[in-house]
Amino acid sequence: MIYKIKEYKNKLIEKAFKDGMREFNKFFDFNWNLGIPNICVLNSRKEIDIVKNYKSEEWLIGWADGRTIYILDNKNMEKESSHNKLSEEEYAAYIKHELCHIFYYKVSKGYHEPAWLKEGMAIYLSGQLKYKKPIKNFSNFLEFYKKGVAGVYAESGMAVKLLVENFDNKKLLNLIYNIRKIDNKKEFSKLFKKIYGFDLNYKNFNNLLHKK
Numbered sequence: 001m002i003y004k005i006k007e008y009k010n011k012l013i014e015k016a017f018k019d020g021m022r023e024f025n026k027f028f029d030f031n032w033n034l035g036i037p038n039i040c041v042l043n044s045r046k047e048i049d050i051v052k053n054y055k056s057e058e059w060l061i062g063w064a065d066g067r068t069i070y071i072l073d074n075k076n077m078e079k080e081s082s083h084n085k086l087s088e089e090e091y092a093a094y095i096k097h098e099l100c101h102i103f104y105y106k107v108s109k110g111y112h113e114p115a116w117l118k119e120g121m122a123i124y125l126s127g128q129l130k131y132k133k134p135i136k137n138f139s140n141f142l143e144f145y146k147k148g149v150a151g152v153y154a155e156s157g158m159a160v161k162l163l164v165e166n167f168d169n170k171k172l173l174n175l176i177y178n179i180r181k182i183d184n185k186k187e188f189s190k191l192f193k194k195i196y197g198f199d200l201n202y203k204n205f206n207n208l209l210h211k212k
């Protein structure tokens with residue numbers, strides 16, 4: 001099919017995008033000024049399905065593809081998805097979440113795995129952690145290596161927060177950069193240990209969580 005593009009002005013989306021670009025340029029140590037990402041706001045489930053080229057699930061309201069973020073218009077959220085309308089703050093955080101994925105893929109050269117790291121980065125850096133249930137103990141995020149499993153969102157944001165707050169960011173960027181050289185969970189664990197100096201397991205993350 002063939003479509004024409006029309007510009008859409010929306011202050012909330014513009015602000016979320018600008019804030020995200022500034023914050024992620026800083027975090028990922030980029031100076032991304034040219035050929036920056038685009039946001040394409042979709043009106044309906046039908047438009048989502050046109051872009052996806054398949055019948056999408058009701059929960060799907062946005063995604064990042066290349067350097068474009070696709071997102072359902074918040075005013076049609078209830079009508080066109082299984083979600084309630086998001087607060088302005090949550091909608092802005094959602095846009096930043098997708099924008100964070102675009103930065104992540106720039107560093108990882110498009111590699112999505114491990115899913116917990118990719119989603120954890122987006123949850124933590126977008127400010128979505130405040131909408132998550134607090135964690136008493138880590139018990140499942142490491143299971144989510146391959147993408148596409150719903151449970152990945154529960155613990156991964158907190159796990160990344162601990163990595164960011166306790167260690168130099170260079171380690172995390174180095175980890176993401178080197179993902180291109182590995183192709184399974186075991187090799188990722190080895191890479192993690194080489195960079196962080198401790199084993200990738202729940203015990204070590206729980207120690208960080210409970211550290212006073």
Ligand SMILES: [Zn+2]
Nearest residue numbers: 097101119122
């Ligand atoms: Zn995501």
